[in-house]
Amino acid sequence: MGHVRPTDEQFFRTMIRLRHVEKALSDLSASGQLRGSLHLCEGQEACPAGACAALEKEDYLTATYRGHGYVLAKGTSLDKLIAEVLGRSTGLCKGKGGKMHLFDQEFGVLGTNGIVGAGVGTACGAALASKLDGTNRVAMTVFGDGANNQGHLMECWNMAVLYKLPVIFFCENNLYSEMTPLSRSHGNINLSERARGFGLHTESVNGNDPHAVFEVVSKTADRARQGQGPTFIEAMTYRTTGHYQADSGTAYRTKEEVEDWRSRSPILLLKQRIGAIAEEIEAEELAIVQASVTKALSEPTPNPNQAMTEVFA
């Protein structure tokens, strides 16, 4: 399809915006203005930035409860996303979906998901619809290393290969399935090898390099559009926060390990590469995110009668 690969500066802008969003949400959670689980993706920003830049606006996406970065990178309005996370009537789902359930039909976003691995079926179904309708839309589904142990995922892999579905299985391998290392949850920690066992074409990529992620997703999306079927991409990355706001992230891994990854986080590497302009971009994006949060906080929560609407179409 030939998307132009974004520049370092463009990737930095996408990623630093996501970092500011997470910082703002984290602060709101700490001060009690935001309740419920908050799953941050600090350290993993290169995956959404690289992957979504390689997709068309109408391509389908499903992701995990840690998937807000993908939704933003796909093109969804920052204001609507923030408003949804804050439970406002102006949010993507008018405050009825929440942090784990972000949908945006305009950009093909068929949901982030609260159930590990469950959005994989949705993406495969969208890919089947694309095949039946002949629309040539590709579906990308994002999941973590932990989801690789879910039966639903393996069932869908099998059918994606069988029906040659135009779907990309994008696995963020951040080495920990929630709070458990792969060595204690996966009988075989070689995830690509497992996927190949299903007949999937596989690719491995440094998930902390947005350019590399862009290239591999572009290539596999082209492959899918040409009718060559699904691909499993294993993107190696690392989450430098806890699994969610109540997890310090250091009970099951050392502080040194986390600091080591933090010292070479993708945002830091890009920042060093682009030089002085980084500060300028960072300040601009901070202002945009702060304005969005301020705006959302001033917006109304849903009218009480909304609790009983839209149960049925």
Added chain:
Amino acid sequence: MSLEMTYREALAKSIEEEMQKNPEVFIMGEDIGRYQGTFKVTRGFVEKFGSRSANYNYRILDTPITECGFTGIGIGAAMAGLRPIVEFMTMSFSILALDQIINHAAKVHYMTNGEVKCPIVFRGPGGAAKQLSAQHSHSMDGWYAHVPGLKVLCPATVADAYGMMKSAIADDNPVIFYENPGLYTVKGEIPDDINYTVPIGKAQILREGKDISLVGYSRMTQVHLAAAELLAKDGIDCEVVDVRSLLPLDTETIYNSVRKTHRAVVTYEDWRSGGFGAEIVSRIQEDCFDDLDAPVVRVGGLNVPMPYARNLELLCIPSEEDVVAAVHKIR
């Protein structure tokens, strides 16, 4: 003009006509294509909608034996704008797909405040057949009718199988379509009209009577019709209320009957304890208390896993005799 056929043939005709009308409608499930389905509802479909030699016919999509996986794929296709019909070889197997049905299909419209629709039909034989034993004989209707966001249809007659299937396919919500295996060979008439539909959420009176209301759905409605014949010989005039749709539930038709007869028996094949009939009884007693001359009685399946031996199995499924006994208890 009307046509005589079996419940099974009426379902097939309905699905086939809707697939001919609308290219967005397709059917998927285990062995539904080349093998034509275990209960033969999709007999002849492969030839009508493609070719037998093609490796995959995407409108008559044979799936592997992976209920959770293919249910998720059906739901995704529905969210992307198609209108899938998912066949479960038996509804008992849909237990493997509960996360996808309950957490995804049923909730997506609400979670997105109406932005995303999920027009999908989950259908298949539900309840006991003959000696399919404990794991293949579930009545899942009440389980699904507990879930906001699903519609649950349990047609009892051939005409309803035909007309309600058309309504289910046209509906923009996920619909659970329950076909009791004991009904597939029942014969009846359907109108000779490919545009015939039966509105979802409307109960019907299949036999008028003044002494007692027999309230049920699916095959239990047929049991009620037979029981009403037996009771007529004893001089008891039964009104048979066919609920048809558990969710949404047409309470008005049920209440109007109870207000006329002042007595009711509610029969359901599911386990008696906590089954959907218990919900119907609860609503009648809440809303029609002053109209009642006797407690409303439940006739339900025995609270045990379905035993294998035929004599034990028959003990577990409500029969005409059980209904007659229940009526005599309050009349």
